[in-house]
Amino acid sequence: MTQEREDQLTALRKKANLLRQRDLVMIQRAGMGHIGGDFSALDILVTLYFAVLRVDPQHPDAPDRDRFILSKGHCAGALYNTIAEAGFFPTSELETFMKPLSRLNGHPDRTKVPGVEASTGPLGHGLSIGVGAALAARLDGASWRTYVLTGDGELQEGSNWEAAMAAAHYGLDNLTVIVDRNRLQQGAPTEDTIRLEPLADKWRAFGWAVREVDGHDYAALLQALQGEHWEPGRPRCLIAYTHKGQGVSFMCDNVDWHHRVPTPEEAERALQELQEAVRG
């Protein structure tokens, strides 16, 4: 690995650590939020917005921008922190998260928040929207790409598989779905709720090119998301194995932290852990 690459990875890690701290404070202040899923998705979001996506915060509606669609809309907190840091709106506005009349709903609203491509919240919507966007680019012969981040429990929604069939039928290799495979849904492990495994086989059977990575490993994420070694003619599925609550020991892989709000003491401990991690 070149020094430049190592520096990039370090910068991304630090960025994600900072955004986890901000998200924690934001959720603590709002008294609401989905911290577990935010933290499982944050490394993916940071990789996308700071190393992959061709987007310009000064021109959020530029026709040739890459599209990123957060299908797991309840993790709006992670998205808001990421796109605010990227410059789509002032980070100071994060203080209004879920406050009356704030444009920062508990779920993202594309008509209000610059940089939000799709208003999501109900699960199983994002991939269809991504298929449509990828088709639009294809029709125009345009080179912009579409990325969709889904939860894993979300894949229990049948609409995803309608979209998966369509994407493969139309050979949309300009579409990438990333599955935040944190293995926990709201109340229990996915496999105890409605089994998803063998998940990679399912996507392959639906006609997708599939790769599996550690969703907190920046080198692996970058390689998969920037990499050229995908099979042409097939939509791309990246299964990112993650941990709900990643970065905070007492939240990690703990189903209780789907949408629990930390007490002041817990927030203090979590912040301390995150700060120590970045120092170390």
Next chain:
Amino acid sequence: MSQLYDCRDAFAQALEEAARNDPRIVVVINDSLGSSKLKGFKTAFPQRLVNVGIAEQNMVGVAAGLANGGKIPFVSGASPFLTARALEQIKVDLAYSQANVKLCGMSSGLAYGELGPTHHSIEDLAWTRAIANLTVIVPADPLETAQAIHEAARVSGPFFLRISRMPVPQVHPADYRFRIGKASWLRQGSDVALIATGVMVARALEAAALLANDGIEATVINMATIRPLDRETVIEVARRTGAIVTVEEHTIYGGLGGAIAEVVVTTYPVPMRILGVPGVFAPTGSPEYLLEHFGLTPAGIRAAALELLKARAQQ
């Protein structure tokens, strides 16, 4: 008897014209090429027709994504499946998102007759008109259908157009100009108002002719836009006639009648009758048989108007 038309022909022709003028227009279907009469569109613009198969939720989501990518998608599928199966996508991906997508609910109402209540779409106006941001249009004849398609293509935002396959005559003169949110006055009379939509408009006109034989002069209004509703016309009609009969090929819960009543009772209360499907699943029968069964005929509308005027006189 005047010539009858299937509005899907006007729909398909207008859509092809619009697509010729605007390269952003694309069509999304759910294996509904023939039932939407879009074979000509496919021949003319093979690349611009996306068939997602039998998958309505995906169909609407794909349309939202196409709109995000700068396209103007017209989604065309049988209204019962398009609206019921994809209602959450219609609410969230289109209306809440203010996506520039035009839903065309084909063969709406009782048009599928003998196929039964699974295929009847008599709740679609209630569902769609409850959703913010969504413009809801029910054309009454081929001319209005074509103009509504062109307006939907021209005006940004999410639309639901309810298009029947039941044969209807041309009810508007050739110089008619459809405007979103504007009712059209087809007949002036001061005794009672008949406010109809879609395939019921021609029948309301026939009912007015019958009432004229009874010595009763009826106003006939075509309420082609269900949302945003032409409140001014409703209030004016209430003032001028003092009695309103609404007629729709739809359940009486939450459709045209409900929309009119919401305005009337809060502005200028007058007695009303709401004609439609009375909150039941229809029995087996052809579309014509079912309209007869539910009194959605010129004679049935006349009878309701007479009963309303009699009841009002006794008050």
